[in-house]
Amino acid sequence: MATDTQASRTVAEKFVERLGRQDPDGIQELFSEEIDWHVPGSDALPWTGRRTRREEVAPYFTTMWPHFAHGRSKVVTPLATSMAARRSTRSPCMRFGDRSRARSQGG
Template sequence: MATDTQTSRTVAGEFLERLGRQDPGGIQEPFAEEIDWHVPGSDALAWTGRRTRREEVAPYFTTMWPHFAHGRSEVVLERVIVDGGDVMLLAVFTHTVVATGKEFTTPAAMHLVVEDGRIACTRTR
């Protein structure tokens, strides 16, 4: 079933709001029970790889967040592009690594696919 643009925008907004609060309990709420989510990166980083179930969403974030200095991360959301069930989030992430104290900045593109009012697929680049 096709998802309308407004529903997709609302679902993406809920996800971003919970992400901004670092709400591990609520962060997975907008996701479908079964998901197709791939986070590319080094095998040395525990938060990279594939996830297929809603209950894998919160552990992704709770595994990643402690590696970045609390209160020293910034996410600049540059664009949100919505077309039906497709949502593109274009952002720039800046974090400070706890272990080294070094700051890094990286551009990111996240493609969310919203189906039946839930995030069913996520791709990060």
């Protein structure tokens, strides 16, 4: 039986892998039926706001992704080239931040 830490790590790894493939339905299935998820930001950005149901997860990603510059916004997993690295104590991370450009801002 997996510990809470192992189970959380497995879900996080699946999330990052599916995020990298841009698989919104695969990401969505990792969420509970009921969620409390608030994405802060300007109302001018269509992916900001509160989500309360699993069914809102995939549309969040399909709405957000087109607004990022292809090839400049990416999922980063430290030491991700080997299986040993994936089992290390370092956890995956996502970087969007200043590498993205929102089309709604004229970019």
